[in-house]
Amino acid sequence: MAQKYLLEAINAPLVPTDVFYSRKDAIEYVKNTEFPKVFKLRGGAGSSNVKLLHTKADAMKFVNRAFGVGFGSYDKWGNLKEVLRKYRLGKSTSREILKSLRRLIVSTEFANIHGKQKGYMLFQKFIPNNTFDIRIIVIGDRAFAIKRMVRENDFRASGSGFVRYDREEMDERCVQISFDVQKRLNASCVAFDYVFDEDNNPLIVEINYGYAIEVYYPCPGYWDRDLNWHEGKFISVHFIIDDIVNSLQEANKV
Ligand SMILES: Nc1ncnc2c1ncn2[C@@H]1O[C@H](COP(=O)(O)OP(=O)(O)O)[C@@H](O)[C@H]1O
Ligand SMILES: [Mg+2]
Structure with missing residues (x-):
């Protein structure tokens, strides 16, 4: 989120990025913009908190959550999916799968410290066809x-x-x-x-x-x-x- 302001301030070629701090503003934007759009949380690495919002309906669900219960900093289901994907490629171990399963129940220290991500909604223009x-x-x-x-x-x-x-x-x-x-x-x-x-x-x-x-x-x-x-x-x-x-x-x- 800070990068949006920092990179815009120095005219860096950032993918067009919009941030909203109220449900009302976010909904107004969703109504008037094109989809798909990329959704990102402030923290995360290895694509863990980056998602594609395909439709206005998808976006509305995310807006409600952003200005409601919020998002966990650690995406436990996303992590499990990712560990299974890597396991199939031979890039992860069964131990990693067990660890990921455990994290479905016991949250990570990182997520506990960071708490919920809420009160903002960040959209980025989706730049298609990148392999x-x-x-x-x-x-x-x-x-x-x-x-x-x-x-x-x-x-x-x-x-x-x-x-x-x-x-x-x-x-x-x-x-x-x-x-x-x-x-x-x-x-x-x-x-x-x-x-x-x-x-x-x-x-x-x-x-x-x-x-x-x-x-x-x-x-x-x-x-x-x-x-x-x-x-x-x-x-x-x-x-x-x-x-x-x-x-x-x-x-x-x-
Ligand atoms: N606006 C965008 N349009 C198209 N692809 C994107 C966009 N933003 C991110 N990506 C893809 O998603 C990946 C993860 O996004 P990024 O913002 O770099 O998050 P992370 O911090 O998890 O690396 C990138 O490596 C890129 O391939
Ligand atoms: Mg990255």
Whole structure:
């Protein structure tokens, strides 16, 4: 939700996003807009709290819930479905299934601390026909990328487990936009997720301050701010340490 305001304020190419803080405003919007739309909660990773609202009726149900009992921060049925999907692909274990079943009854500590998500409703324009998203991470003056293929019969890529790494797979316009936006945000480390609109223009769906480190170990290289490619494996968190050490050394010189 905060990203909507932050990215709009600096004119970043964010997918059009609307947020409402009252049932009345949300209903008014639902009546006057086109569907499908993407629904998101403020928290969540790996697509866990991202859903497609196909019709006005779907949206109304969600609006009622958002301004009624609210949504759990942890989607227990969604998680079970996801663990079963990964199990079928050989990417999850029976232990994970048991854990997920247990969580149907015993909520997670995370969900308990976060409490219910309510009092707001966020809609994002649905950008159709994307078979993947592009994730770019910028750390200082370096950027690296992965391509994540969507799940079968689904529009969501993040958390799918289908990751590609070849440099040729990455649209360098995303790298350029990421460097520009990172500079405007004055961020030392930021991750961007992109989808592509009908005219094949990249649009940001969200940004992140953190990421799963291991996923990026196979990256074959990185770009610098001039978009020169530096071939070779790297451990991305070392970039963060390097930047901290360098800035301390700079500070000592002055
Ligand atoms: N507005 C959108 N239009 C089309 N696809 C989207 C849109 N927003 C998200 N997605 C897809 O859903 C996935 C998860 O959305 P995202 O906002 O990145 O949430 P998460 O924090 O769970 O990664 C993305 O990886 C992308 O494939
Ligand atoms: Mg994401």
